[in-house]
Amino acid sequence: MATAQDVRTYRHYIGGEWVDSASGETMESINPATGEAWYRAAVGGPEDVDRAVRAARAAFEDPAWRDLSQSQRGVLLRRFADLMAENAEPLAEAEVLDTGKLIREMRGQMARLPEWFHYYAGLADKIQGDVIPNATAMFTYGLREPLGVCAGIVGWNSPLLLATRKIAPALTMGNTIVLKPSEHTSASLLELMPLFEEAGFPPGVVNVVTGDGATGAALAEHPGLDKISFTGGPDTGAKIAAAAARNHVRVSLELGGKSPQIIFDDAKPADVATGLVAGVFAATGQTCVAGSRALIHESLYDEVLERVVDRAERIRIGDPLDAQTEMGPIAFQAQLDKVQRLVQAGKDEGARLLTGGERPDRTGLYFEPTVFTEVDPGMTIAREEIFGPVLAAMPFSSEEEAVRLANDTSYGLAAGIWTRDIGRAHRVARRVDAGIVWINTYRAISPTSPFGGFKRSGIGKEDGIESILDYSRYKSVWVNLSDAPPADPFVVG
Ligand code: NAD
Numbered sequence: 001m002a003t004a005q006d007v008r009t010y011r012h013y014i015g016g017e018w019v020d021s022a023s024g025e026t027m028e029s030i031n032p033a034t035g036e037a038w039y040r041a042a043v044g045g046p047e048d049v050d051r052a053v054r055a056a057r058a059a060f061e062d063p064a065w066r067d068l069s070q071s072q073r074g075v076l077l078r079r080f081a082d083l084m085a086e087n088a089e090p091l092a093e094a095e096v097l098d099t100g101k102l103i104r105e106m107r108g109q110m111a112r113l114p115e116w117f118h119y120y121a122g123l124a125d126k127i128q129g130d131v132i133p134n135a136t137a138m139f140t141y142g143l144r145e146p147l148g149v150c151a152g153i154v155g156w157n158s159p160l161l162l163a164t165r166k167i168a169p170a171l172t173m174g175n176t177i178v179l180k181p182s183e184h185t186s187a188s189l190l191e192l193m194p195l196f197e198e199a200g201f202p203p204g205v206v207n208v209v210t211g212d213g214a215t216g217a218a219l220a221e222h223p224g225l226d227k228i229s230f231t232g233g234p235d236t237g238a239k240i241a242a243a244a245a246r247n248h249v250r251v252s253l254e255l256g257g258k259s260p261q262i263i264f265d266d267a268k269p270a271d272v273a274t275g276l277v278a279g280v281f282a283a284t285g286q287t288c289v290a291g292s293r294a295l296i297h298e299s300l301y302d303e304v305l306e307r308v309v310d311r312a313e314r315i316r317i318g319d320p321l322d323a324q325t326e327m328g329p330i331a332f333q334a335q336l337d338k339v340q341r342l343v344q345a346g347k348d349e350g351a352r353l354l355t356g357g358e359r360p361d362r363t364g365l366y367f368e369p370t371v372f373t374e375v376d377p378g379m380t381i382a383r384e385e386i387f388g389p390v391l392a393a394m395p396f397s398s399e400e401e402a403v404r405l406a407n408d409t410s411y412g413l414a415a416g417i418w419t420r421d422i423g424r425a426h427r428v429a430r431r432v433d434a435g436i437v438w439i440n441t442y443r444a445i446s447p448t449s450p451f452g453g454f455k456r457s458g459i460g461k462e463d464g465i466e467s468i469l470d471y472s473r474y475k476s477v478w479v480n481l482s483d484a485p486p487a488d489p490f491v492v493g
Helices: 046-061 070-086 088-099 105-122 159-172 187-199 213-221 234-246 269-285 299-312 333-348 399-407 422-433 464-470
Strands: 008-010 012-014 018-019 026-031 035-040 129-132 138-145 147-155 176-180 207-208 226-232 250-254 260-263 291-295 350-353 370-373 388-397 416-420 436-439 474-482
Touching: 008 187, 012 046, 012 138, 012 299, 026 088, 046 147, 046 176, 046 207, 046 213, 070 088, 070 105, 070 159, 070 187, 088 105, 088 159, 088 187, 105 159, 105 213, 147 159, 147 213, 159 176, 159 226, 159 464, 176 213, 187 207, 213 226, 213 234, 226 234, 234 250, 260 269, 260 399, 269 291, 269 299, 269 388, 269 416, 291 299, 291 399, 291 422, 299 350, 299 370, 299 388, 333 388, 399 422, 416 422, 422 436, 464 474
Parallel strands: 008 035, 147 176, 147 226, 176 207, 226 250, 260 291, 260 416, 291 388, 370 388, 416 436
Antiparallel strands: 012 018, 012 207, 026 035, 129 138, 138 474, 350 370
16 A cells, blocks of 8 residues: 555556556646655556456456356455455545545545445345236236446545445446546555455456546447446536437436535524534535535524634644544645635625635645635525535525525535424425435435435435446336237237
8 A cells, every 4th residue: 555655656457457558648646735746547548448348348248247146246245345344444544645535534434335335235136126017918027137337437535435336336236337536536446456356356347447537538438338427526427428328328427516504593503513514624625515505594693603613713624644633635736726716706706704715824735614604695605516615604584595595506415404393304304405415414324325416416316225226227028928929910919
């Protein structure tokens, strides 16, 4: 495993082998906490993508994979989950060096990721078809089959979590997969590959092609795919969906968000303040579900914001490898530039800064936890995803107004509702346009619970049974049980 001192070299992982790009091109990735390069990885072009898709197709058709029983696939997945757990520490370290996320968060995440493989391993031999009622002379049944070769294109903010959510259901159903991690964070996924081999997956079942957006586009455009699953920004998602449409390929999109946290007048201010801080400052705000809009009942508005500001100003910013650190750097320069640009837009458009808004005086791509008040719903900071530690607060006076403000966004990923009134909690949960609703909590995830957004936040679900079905195709088979020919060959039977 690489340390910050080594500049490692990574190559593509195709058909169970480490291979250079056909072009020989490479790219550098920096550790955002130090600004120093810590590895170089291959930049894949269409030739490399084609090689990976062909390897995945060959593996899909190879009896060594195709003829495994569903239970046998479950055994491989469980073995892999155990290996992942054994390697949790070096994988967590790679995530930290790549993303600048906290070692304490990544240790927590790595401790949980094997759950995804165990969950799907448990489902592996429970996915079954149907017997379909039809005329007595007919026997009709439905088969759930794998799709074939899937592509998984992912962003940089939690590389292994985002990839796991695609790999686990795809392999459980018997597909093969070609992954394209973000150009900013390729290391951890590549470090994972030998574990697939060790667990006993045949070569070519899981492949990784590294590179930038052009590499991702080459993969999305490849005519040899059967599904594309994407996690990233909405604009990229639209391009990928267009490519999928041209090739008539199934697509699922996990995109961005501008998620509201709605705080009613009966909520406990201390709990709510913690929930708001966790929702938007954890992971330096670089989560798709960041609760970046705080909608607070006017009776609690000042008290809640005072508490949030107080906690924000005490957040320990620092080295993400230090277990005491609470907020690390932004993952890369362009993302920091975007955060700064949007914070400036907030100031220019008349929102009032309660705290933060600047870079702290230290080396690395750090930005202060930032809270804006006097935010108008039409302002840029209330509408655009910032993907950084920036909270935009707005008061409301009625349930109706809270729902209207919550839904006044082009996104629809997540929402938080804070109230002790059980009727109101469930009423509002039904009315918010969000794929995930948390009541008196925030940012909880589990492999058992479908995850994904509405509107500009995406199409389809990851996790849960919903996800695995999306990695399968349904085939209806009709058997004529009678010996007699059709009564009338010109009428549909
Ligand atoms: P991005 O769209 O810039 O990049 C995502 C991936 O797509 C990268 O691997 C990139 O190289 C690739 N890519 C870029 N252009 C491409 C193209 N034209 N064709 C194919 N692939 C291309 O997103 P990002 O900045 O890496 O990630 C941040 C975004 O991801 C945020 O909007 C965030 O909310 C979203 N996100 C969503 C979820 C979710 O589950 N809903 C989870 C995490 C992040």
